[in-house]
Amino acid sequence: MRKFISLRFSFVLLLVACAGQPGCDQHILNMEQTQNQTLNLSEEEWKARLTPEQYHIMREKGTERPFTGKYYLNQQRGVYVCAGCGSTLFTSDMKFESDCGWPSFDREIEGGKIKMQTDRSHGMIRTEILCSRCGSHLGHLFNDGPTETGMRYCVNSASLNFNHSKEK
């Protein structure tokens, strides 16, 4: 019994010692692995998970009316995640003021979070951007951005959720 308590105590100590150490945070690693797993849902499951507007935009490649989305003018600090699966896509540092009518970002949070494919709808050739994890439509990518990256990730607010940063 005593040995058991001692072992348990050692385990707690190990956890405390691990906290905040790079490469030692298995919990965060597991969360990240979960984030990287592909999410495949049926159309019925998507309909249950999303609002009708989100379903139209994210699963049927719709577009919200310009200047109407909830994050178009959002200037708060935080992280933008996919409304379909929670995958982190952009931070407020990547958002810039754009007069196009949709939230606009000059880069993604890290490579591989967003996939691209050619969109030939509406008589145009555009680059569609989708969430790599769940395949939901996000918006389009243009090469007319005003910052040093030259890129403009033009994203529907309906495809995003916003997590406030705790730091001021």
Ligand SMILES: [Zn+2]
């Ligand atoms: Zn997603």
